[in-house]
Amino acid sequence: MPANFPEIWVDRVIENLDNSDQAPWLDGVAELDADVTAVGENTATEQNIIHLASTDFEVDVLINNNTYPIPVQVYADGNLSFSLDKYQTKVVTVSDDQVMGASYDKIDKVTKSGTRAILVSKYAKATHSIAPQTNTVKTPVFLATGVNGTDAPLVAAGGRLRLTYDDLVNYKSECDDADFSEEDRRLVLSNDHWNDLLLDRKRFGDKLVDYAKGKPAPVIAGFELYQYIKTPYYTSAGVKKAYGSVPSGTDKRASVSFCKDGIAKKTGNTKQYFAPAATNPSGQTNDLAYRHYFLATPFRAEKIGAIL
Structure with missing residues (x-):
């Protein structure tokens, strides 16, 4: 077995976590420019924490001012501290025979289930973290009505009111009132809501059916539309x-x-946790487990919303 076996494997796992299938609705979202501090490293309470300078400061603009001296506005600054979410795999056992050569094919085969589980968990947690807690003026939580023009409300199996084009337009109006930026509004649709729109072939059929990974997201009612199975x-x-x-x-x-x-x-x-086969004479297996930290979060409780 190569002497650098643990280092090769953890490097490959890190690469796969960075480059594997991403949640496309997070593409282009800024990576926070902050150093990660490991607190309580190698203990049960280990955390990855980042500290950020934060400000709600916005400059007041005077229009056609004729009063002097101009009023003074004091700059207010502060700090934010975030604890990254921790994701851990169960222990995977790999025999010495399996790791000979440590080729990428072998590494990926053994670690695939672990890296995939981390990716699924961290993106599901990301949608949950981004979603607002409840309806407010700045965080609209909208109820689908099933109303589409003058027809009777559309109802799915089980009595759920379907999401319609009229709903998207009305929800857009609520987002306008909540001061959502005009650019880069994104809507991550649940499977049910995506399928609701698919049924409206006149407005959505072609746009959604043609949407595939690697193509631009369809833009409808001012929202870039994405689909994700694990919304909150x-x-x-x-x-x-x-x-x-x-x-x-x-x-x-x-x-x-x-x-x-x-x-x-x-x-x-x-992080990789590794116990070599040399210390396990009965099983003669190398034991591997991985820990990964990740966070997705709104800067403030605004410019976020949900449709139910």
Whole structure:
């Protein structure tokens, strides 16, 4: 077995976590320019933390001013601290025979399930973190109505009101009122909502059917549209449920909206835990596990929303 086996494998896992299938709705979202601080490293309470300078400062603009001296506005600054989410795999055992040569094909085959599980978990957590807690003036949580023109409301199996073009236009109006940026509005549709729009072949069929990875996202009613299977749940009262909680029969899976300039992400450390076969004479296997840190978050509770 090559002496640098652990280093080769963890480097490959890091590369795959960086370059594997990404959530396209996070493409172009700014990576926070902040150093990651490992707190309590190699303990049960280990955390990856970042510190950022933050300000809500906006300059007041005077129009046709004729009063002097001009009023003074004091600059206000502050700090934000974020703890990155921690993702851990279960231990994978690999025999000495399997790791001879440590080729990329072998590394990817052994670690694929772990890296995929991390990616699925971190992107599901990202949609949950971005989604607002509840409806406010700045964070609209909108209920689909099924209304499409003058026809009777469209109802899916189980009594769920379908998402329609009229809903998207009305939701756009709420986002306008909430001061969403005109550019780079993104709407990550749940599977149900995506399928609702597919049924409206006149307005959406071609645009959504033709949408594929590697192509630009379709833009409808001012939103770049994406589809994602693991969007968060809300209660019937419009309150976001805790991440990982079991949904009840009245809970609704949401579509999540945001402005790209209101969201940030940060990739933290990726660590490998390795026990060589030489220390395991009975099983003669190398034991591997991985830990990865990642965060996606709105800068403030604004420019984010949801459709239920």
